[in-house]
Amino acid sequence: MAQEVVEGFKFEQRHGKERVRVARVWKTPQGRHFVVEWRVGISLFSDCVNSYLRDDNSDIVATDTMKNTVYAKAKECSDILSVEDFAILLAKHFVSFYQKVTGAIVNIVEKPWERVIVDGQPHEHGFKLGSEKHTAEAIVQKSGSLQLTSGIEGLSVLKTTQSGFVNFIRDKYTALPDTRERILATEVTALWRYSYDSLYTLPQKPLYFTDKYLEVKTVLADTFFGPPNRGVYSPSVQNTLYLMAKATLNRFPDIAYVHLKMPNLHFLPVNISNKDGPIVKFEDDVYLPTDEPHGSIQASLSRLWSKL
Secondary structure, eight states, X not given: OEEEEETTEEEEEOEEEEEEEEEEEEEOTTSOEEEEEEEEEEEEEESOTHHHHSSOOTTOOOHHHHHHHHHHHHHHXXXXXXXXXXXXXXXXXXXXXXXTEEEEXXXXXXXXXXXXXXXXXXXXXXXXXXXXXXXXXXXXXXXXXXXXXXXXXXXXXXXXXXXXXXXXOOOTTOOOOOBSOOOEEEEEEEEEEESOOBGGGSOOSTTHHHHHHHHHHHHHHHHHHOOTTTOOOBSOHHHHHHHHHHHHHHHOTTEEEEEEEOOBOOEEEOEEEETTEEXXXXXXXXXXXXXXXXXXXXXXXXXXXXXX
């Protein structure tokens, strides 16, 4: 955020437009359609102190202009591009087109429209809404410096065994029993930051970041579940989270930082009793699913050489 001294005070400011919704359809000559739906947020760092201190808006980029720019730039994209590339494109436009804008933050959430399969064939123009969302944030300065972050929201995963939690601190407030057999369920929120630090070092391969997003999602899920025939034991959400973050850094050299947030969504074994004792003991096959309250676990992992 831009900071300066104004009338004896430290003053920080930025302004922008949030929740700009835009959909873009690309049509190939062969008749196949591709669609994306994005929710765009824009924040500009700019030299517009006069608009705060006095009756002078001559240095401000109107938020309506920002909204309209999103639609105009989406229209100009004749080729399919990743959500990361569109965020960079927008941020680069604002810092290069407006003299007073010194930096821009563009964050985008992509709605997961997926091509449907009909009679075993991908449909040419039919799509269904998926689950987890692809996110991206580009921070671009006038100098060309870049900070690029991608992520996943709402990646829901569950395994019915190969999970436990034992030997934790016990005191008079502890009611949770030790167990080496439980359901492990969570909704993963992941962020990863790329090591590209300027606009001039970005990969030029089309849809590079879309492919990378799919690959990271696969690594996270595969590490959580383990091999298909036997799985992998999880002694805690903490340990599984760490292994997922480590696997991501080990697999992708151009990712410098990973942050994972994984709530522990509880499935409580159901046992029904009355004053005379148990009516039915369901043991480990019927559960009460709960999403609140839930355990909250998050951590970050970055390379030692990273500047982050």
